[in-house]
Amino acid sequence: MEENREQILMDFQSCTGIDDVAESIMHLEASNWELLDAVNNVMPQESQALPSEQESNRPYSNVRDNNVLLTQNTEKQRGSTGSSGDVEMIDLSDRNLFSIRVQEQNLEIPPEPNPGGESAQILKLIVKYKEKNTPVEVPACETVATVKMALFTELGIVPCKQQLIGWPRNHVTDNTVLSSLDLPNDFVLRLFTLDDQGALLSNSSSDPNFSDTFNETFKLYIVDQTNNKDYTLSFVGSKTILEIKQDVFALTNIPVRHQKWSGWPDGVKDSTTLVAADINHPVHTLYLQKVVKCQKENTKNIKHLSSSESSGDEFEDANECFTVDDDIFKDVCPTNKPKPLISEGVEDEREAINNFIHQFQQRYGDCLPHFFQGTLAEALQASCLTSARDRRPLAVYLHHDESVLSNVFCTQLLCTEATVSYLTQNFVIWAWDLTFNSNRSQFLAAVTQELGAAAAGAIRDITTDHLPALVVITRLRSSTEVLTVIPGTVGLDEFMTNLIHAYEMFCSQVGGEIQEEQEREARETVKREQDAAYHASLMADRAKEEARKLEEAERQQKLLQEEREREKQDEIRRQEESVKEAIRQSLAEQLPTEPDENCSDISKIRFRLPTGELLYRRFRCSECLHVLVNYLASVGYPVEDYKVLASWPRRDLTTLDPEKTLYELKLYPQETITLEEK
8 A cells, every 4th residue: 555655656756746745645635536636636637747848838728739648547547546547648749549538438538629619719818926027928717726737837937836826806716717707918927836825825926026916905894793783994915814813802802712713715715814715805894793602501411521532622611611601510529628728730839829818817807927929049048048138037938728727727726816926026927838749849958059959858757647747947147947837736935935936046147247248338338438539539530530631631722723823824925925826927027128338218217215215227118008917026025015106296106007118107217116015
């Protein structure tokens, strides 16, 4: 049988192209290991051909245009327990052999398509998948399954794992005919891949449209037929059906297992997302009812549920149903046995203490010691691990329900007003129940961890006959240890005497530590005051030094800034002088040469400078006024800074036309010109 299944598995993978062994086994098991049924379930009937036979450009080709896959012994295979049959490839070029095989196996050959019929209309689609656009061409008379087969040929994704999103209407199935959807050419669809539970795979996130699709908002109009209420809730497309049911539980108080829904499309699972559920958008209507899957049972049914043949889930459901809906447990097995102070196998120590206090109060009334609500480690921290002045001994009450002394000890010793008052004022009280071995082991493990093996051994030696007991734990110096154990066999007087004696021993031990602690605190106080004074003085000195450094830095910064300003002004003056010198030299080079003294038509000009000095220069009478002005600029007296005044009549030559000659300005044969600063 195993060998036959291995052969069936190999044949199935060859026929479908599915390489994943687990996925192939899943499909075969769903078909009871019937090869043909499994292949038919994976590959639609409209296009059942081997992947090697499907051409990428013709995924829907007629069987007459390709080789034919004939499966022999089909009826025999369906009646066997796993025989896969023989597979034979027949070339259609041999028409006689093809006819024989057809007659032997009663195969039906599909009719030739009518070129002029509806199948002649070719529909062009564009499928987006992982940033890739895949064009698909199929006849309009084909179904959605044909599109998936074409995508299987192009992308290698089996049809059962494909989710096409973007159809013009909801509830489009594989059997929907494309012509009924009125799709235009180049209609765009988005392809996502599904896992075995029908949820979109995480690798679909590589599609740039994936996040937009998952963030799309869906509105669910929920009619609660149980509570007669209506809800309109908005969810993103990434929400799963299970998450929606859990959110609805918070509104309706109907547990998920008791929710009965109607209105979801067929095939949706709890792991299916709203995007993959193919619901109406933007609003989809759903109906909700509360259904309790259990009814009232008699005592015989209860025994049946609790029998060894019933499963744990059935027993749990029965308990829940009888607890919520029925009262059959009332007066069935009346008992006066009290509940344990700490349940067996408890793991949370804090929860166990809270339960101990509650049950203890239920048993023995409100007059009880003020038990510490916390773990043993926290109780030790609050009692023994504080300062000597605030330190108190820890009294651990150990209870045992199987001891005959428990009720007497609690009612007559532990819960008396005198004992409660003395314990509350002088001790930190913590309690534990040793009735169950698991709780006893847990307590000894905690004592070993916190106090050491010696303390755990002393407590372990307490027998059940001496329980309950009060264990007094103190801390001396750096050691936390058991000071005394007061058993439950003593009377009230002896109990109080032992309790007072334990506290006095603790006070005598801790008295020296208190004095040492006070002396140490006094020394530390003086040291802190000295340190504070030294720190204050140091801070004052640092403040003065910082102020001096800051003042010096500001002075240096100011001097540096002034120096930079002077250098900047000097640089500006140097640049100006350099420019003036360049201009002067340029003007001097442009001046015509001074005429000889013996030349005719010359004008002798005398310049009286602002310093009182005199300059002499000969000019030709035909030379223009600007030659005279340029000469003055070349010797350092530009007209921008000086006035050029003629003596008679007195006039400023810089205001005259510079193109006029000296002759026209009557500055010949000689003239005295005065320079004045503007």
